[in-house]
Amino acid sequence: MALVKRSSGAAAVASGPIDDIFAALAKRPDVVSFAVGAPDPALLPGELVSALSRDVIGKYGSAVLQYGMTQGFGPLLDEARNLLRTRGIRCSPDSLHISTGGSGALHNVCLALLDPQDVVLVETPTYGPAVKEFRSHGATVVGVPSDDFGIVPEALEEALARYDAAFVYLLPTFQNPTGRTMPTPRREQIAQIVVGHDTLVIEDDVYADLRYRGVAPPALVSFAPDNSVYITSLSKTLAPALRVGITVMPPDLLRSVLALKQGIDMQTSTYCQAIAAEFLGSAAGAAHLARLVEVYSAKLDTLADAVERHFPPGFQWVAPDGGMFLWVEGPQGFDADALLGTALREGVAFLPGSAFYADDADHRNTMRLSFANVPGDDIDRGIAVLAALCEEAT
Ligand SMILES: Cc1ncc(COP(=O)(O)O)c(C=O)c1O
8 A cells, every 4th residue: 555644743643542442342332331421322312403403494494504604603603602601701703603513613723823842731631632632733732730620820830931832721610531620719810820921721611511510610711801712512412413612712813713714614514503503592402401411410429429339448539510520540559551451341441541641640540430421220330340340450
């Protein structure tokens, strides 16, 4: 076969262990998988989307199948503004954008911001695919020490003094992978630091609506509106396959992003955006969200209870207030990466925490358990198997 030249970006993100796990899981439907951060298949709203599809064709006719504005479909931009208002985020018409999923937003923003050798600062651990995205642009990704409440302000100050960073990438709410949420005072501190250093923060907030208890703190963007890119998505609440994301960013950055997007995918599907607009504006959409919260909340309780009962001493975790993930830290010497193969053979899967770090330090004693995608009745059985394997491995 002819040798095809690869870009340096492609070389920087060669597929890794996570890709191997998902490939293995695709062939093993019998496995109780805590590995996948996807919605519960039983809660994907097929009938609702089918009804909304009929509604949008009835309302807009075939125009909804046409090319549209790169910035976004008007009715969805209006609904997005309403959604953001419920999160305390105000945005001007020239700062709002509909992207092809949250991932599409991150990609386009990175194209507009990053040059090879730029530095991107991330909390530790962080969302693995974002690290891939940054590296694909030739950026160096630097992990900044974090604690149970997110990135540590003093450590961020230090990193910003040391590196001329292109931006800081943070997940302040129901973080993937740890589930942690940054409290309001920490958000204010981080915003002050970002503004003080005249840099930019990208706030990835795709789990905001999956809150099972407590009161939502204001989004980080509300404390530093001129220094923030705020990304959210309907993948976790409507359907990932529709690929609809919502982004707020400074208007001059949005102008660059729109110019770039014309060369990437021209626009996000008008048809999918129209369905998303109907979903956000309808009572049926609100009822669907309420159902998700009810079911996922019960699953989280089942998982937390199972982990509490089955895991051996020396393993630590904190149940989150929302999202899809519970993070487990084993004792030093416990090797989650090494355990995964055995776990798969025994019919249970998880993601080793080491997949979520940008640095080379040893984080092999951690694992991420996703609960949304696992059938509720399988959770206790799966955790019992996993916990027994962890006990054997320590
Ligand atoms: C933190 C985070 N950001 C972004 C995404 C991607 O979302 P989307 O499906 O909207 O591209 C995910 C998906 O798992 C995620 O966990």
